[in-house]
Amino acid sequence: MKKKQGSKYSVVVGIPSYNESDSISYVTKIVDQGLGEYFPDKKSIIVNVDNNSPDNTKEAFLDTTTRIEKKYISTAHGIRGKGNNILNLFNFAIQVRAEVVIIVDADLKSITKEWIEYLGRPVADGYDYVTPLYSRHQFDGTITNHICYPVMFGMLSMDIRQPIGGEFAFSPKLIKHLLKQSWTESTKQYGIDIFMSLNAVLGGFKICQSGLGTKIHKASAPKLGIMFEQVIDTLLTVLVQNKGAWMTRNSGDFVVPDTFGLKELAEPQELDINILDLKEKARMEYSKYQTDIKELLEPYAFSRIHEMFQVEVFDLTILLWTQVFYSLVYRYDISKSNGDRKKIINSLKPLYFARSLSFNYHTWKYNVKYSELEIRKSALGFASQKYYLWGLYSQGNHLKSGKTKKQK
Numbered sequence: 001m002k003k004k005q006g007s008k009y010s011v012v013v014g015i016p017s018y019n020e021s022d023s024i025s026y027v028t029k030i031v032d033q034g035l036g037e038y039f040p041d042k043k044s045i046i047v048n049v050d051n052n053s054p055d056n057t058k059e060a061f062l063d064t065t066t067r068i069e070k071k072y073i074s075t076a077h078g079i080r081g082k083g084n085n086i087l088n089l090f091n092f093a094i095q096v097r098a099e100v101v102i103i104v105d106a107d108l109k110s111i112t113k114e115w116i117e118y119l120g121r122p123v124a125d126g127y128d129y130v131t132p133l134y135s136r137h138q139f140d141g142t143i144t145n146h147i148c149y150p151v152m153f154g155m156l157s158m159d160i161r162q163p164i165g166g167e168f169a170f171s172p173k174l175i176k177h178l179l180k181q182s183w184t185e186s187t188k189q190y191g192i193d194i195f196m197s198l199n200a201v202l203g204g205f206k207i208c209q210s211g212l213g214t215k216i217h218k219a220s221a222p223k224l225g226i227m228f229e230q231v232i233d234t235l236l237t238v239l240v241q242n243k244g245a246w247m248t249r250n251s252g253d254f255v256v257p258d259t260f261g262l263k264e265l266a267e268p269q270e271l272d273i274n275i276l277d278l279k280e281k282a283r284m285e286y287s288k289y290q291t292d293i294k295e296l297l298e299p300y301a302f303s304r305i306h307e308m309f310q311v312e313v314f315d316l317t318i319l320l321w322t323q324v325f326y327s328l329v330y331r332y333d334i335s336k337s338n339g340d341r342k343k344i345i346n347s348l349k350p351l352y353f354a355r356s357l358s359f360n361y362h363t364w365k366y367n368v369k370y371s372e373l374e375i376r377k378s379a380l381g382f383a384s385q386k387y388y389l390w391g392l393y394s395q396g397n398h399l400k401s402g403k404t405k406k407q408k
Helices: 024-038 057-062 082-095 114-124 142-156 172-180 192-202 226-241 243-247 275-296 299-311 318-334 338-363 368-384 386-400
Strands: 011-017 044-050 069-074 100-103 129-135 168-170 207-214 258-261
Touching (some): 011 057, 011 082, 024 057, 024 114, 082 192, 114 129, 114 258, 129 192, 142 192, 168 192, 226 318, 243 386, 275 299, 299 318, 318 338, 318 368, 318 386, 368 386
Parallel strands (some): 011 044, 044 069, 129 207
Antiparallel strands (some): 129 168
16 A cells, blocks of 8 residues: 655644744744644644745754754745745645644744634634734734725625734635635735635635734835735735625625634834835835826826825825725726736835825824724725725726716
8 A cells, every 4th residue: 555645744833934044943932832832632843934045044943942843845946935935835734634724924023822822723623714913003014904904894895904914824625725726926925915815705714813912023114015016916816806706795794703812902013114215215106107197097086196296295085095996906807918907006006105104194193092993994995985896897887888977
């Protein structure tokens, strides 16, 4: 009889990394403690899924003393991306027939052994997907706050606060489903988190959230570059591929997932941002893509945006931001080429900066509790304006059929 390949591990904890030699040892030690305390009767393994880091991440991980077995897996030379790391982790998890799979970031400073319990226990008890609840500064996680969370809430009627948080847990059933989906190049990079969250919701999997407390890591202000592009490209691609799901969901039928872990979250880490630098980057991006933005937006919306950048008084309201975003979702859907879709993503960058600046000016004196209320208002705005998005498709269909519509 042919021997089965690979050993059986009940719990697999993956730590995706690239150049994290200064932090991965600490995270590994805490994961080891958590597995030993909360899953003592399960055969477990800690897996560092890496991108051939040149800074000795591999050595730092393997040299860390643990009671739990460790394994290092790397992408091929020259292949980068968090999504590629998670793809390797998922394939390994299926190979060893894992029952619970957990992912934690390699740069965490606030991870505790309880995180392994809070993430892993719900899967052991029958949930398919566990997303994190953190206490985060309102200037941290801006793509989440201003795009991913409101979109998840408004378009899919799912109240998942951190759909791209970084720490997750999975059932084997969900992993098999994710492996069957189309993994674009953006998904294999920074787009992986929103790819997983969207497909878990769209696939009808059993989802919950776990309170983890304060997230302290290598935080950053809004990112111009490749991270924004990859997250938004993945978000829009998955949304338009599954248009039937959100076109038929009633905006009032919200699903609030069960919540486990900590019920009271402590104050978030302090985070300072350079507003002048952020405004300068916003101006540069707007100057670069102004012509495209004018072409893509309705004249009134463009005039409001243009005035903001001209006088540098940023007040991109929830209503206008929602309608601008939804109009670009529609344009992305009907675009005929990758070049046109790239133009839409690039045009979103300065608009996202304008919304971030508007929010920052409005909430800089707020504590996390009141800032969260403002983010919630934005999510409710995305939900209430879903009819605006439906209207864009309805108007487009009328135009295609040769019908005319009176101008308002």
